Amino acid sequence: MKFFVDTADIGEIRELADTGLLDGVTTNPSLIAKSGRDFFEVITEISQAVEGPVSAEVAATDFDTMLAEGRKLAGIADNIAVKVPLTRAGLKTCKALSGDGVKVNVTLCFSANQAILAAKAGASFISPFVGRLDDIAMDGMGLIEDICNVYANYPKFTTEVLVASIRSPKDILESARMGADVATIPPNVLWSLFEHPLTDKGLAAFLSDWKKTGQSIL
16 A cells, blocks of 8 residues: 655655655645645645655636646646546546646545546546545445445556545555555654554563663664
8 A cells, every 4th residue: 555645744744755655745725725835836845855646736626727727737747646626627637637648636536436437537546535424424434445346346447546534543454454555644643653552662671671781782
């Protein structure tokens, strides 16, 4: 499974990239607004900080403007994946951009039927939002399972399932069990994957025993 981080905080991105475990980045208008910085400056910096795909989202809702924005975003760097909403205009834009060889991330997916449409439109990634479904008492992980099962039936579909709106490490594990290709994860949840109380306890014991030897490796 690939790990993307869902943020526009360049400091967090660089720190995670240094671990060697980061495969890409997703952003959205809300995350860019939270950064308080110039949109193009942020996207350019992020695309230089990671080698993998960087999702940059269009702001328009009509096809013509969406396509123009998508082409401008794709021109920022070779690793940009243009992010479009799962609407009629969004999928039309996806078809046009993917036909030009541009990676497209279709976002705001809430049904397997929508995911089928995105795959047929040539999306590189489909982003189902599990947390938002859970928020309204629907089964977010059930959607991931449905999409993975449907895509597996059609080898010609090349769209990767990118699990979004992740709220906990459990979401990541369940997504991996279902065969999802990518999880885009908030920084705090991604960092929490490193942590386990038994790891901390074991390390403390090792260090205590080593200290008693009075030795030094360096």
